[in-house]
Amino acid sequence: MDEYHLSKAGSVFKLKYKGRYFCFASAHQVESANYDYDQLCLLNYDTNNLLTSNRVVFAERLVDGSSNYDCLLFDFTESVSGGRLAKLGWYEPDQFFNDSQTRKPLLACAIGYPSFRNEIDYVKNCYGASPNIVWGEETKTAMSDRLAFTPTPQIEFDPIGMSGGPVFGITQESDRLFLFFAGILTNATRSKFNFFPLRRIRHLLDHRQ
Secondary structure, eight states, rough: OOOOOOOOOOOOOEEEEEEEEEEEEEEHHHHTTTTOGOOOOOEEEEEEEEEEOOOEEOOOTTTOOOOOOOOOOOOOHHHHHHHHSSSOOOOOOTTTTTOSSSOOEEEEEEEEOOOGGOHHHHHHHEOOOOEEEEEEEEEEESSSSEEEEEEESSOOSOOOOTTTTTEEEEEETEEEEEEEEEEEEEEEEESSSEEEEEEEEEHHHHHHO
């Protein structure tokens, strides 16, 4: 069995969809860190065991003919069904999940772990457990097949490492506000957060083999 050093890098999003349990990560963060696909793992907080996925879905150029699917899908269904990972903590599709287009949000927010604070302290035997949350307003993107928002106020830290984390939007129906899942963060700077839209994520999930 190969031996790996334990490290924390990048962000992921855990989703339960049609009875299966998936973890999203951006392809570029896996490739840039030179990880093997069997190195991504989730922690069982009750047992302190680390579990890897039982398969990875490679979507580039396969789902809709495009080559910019900066998104990987890790399937943890076997670990959850077998009781090795908890069934709690997986996001379940909201009432807007099947919309044909991502709704225009009143506000957007991204959740993830920037690299500057996403480290394991082996001296104190701990790590930063809380992610950063960045709020902003919708803006245009220069990237194809992406949506974007501008952080408000502008952030002072480098958001590198937040890729793979979820992006949510707030919408209003009548006199009520709703939070909805909008996509996966893929490219972020201090002035603009670009993300992979929900409609393409749903396409990936529905066309997995």
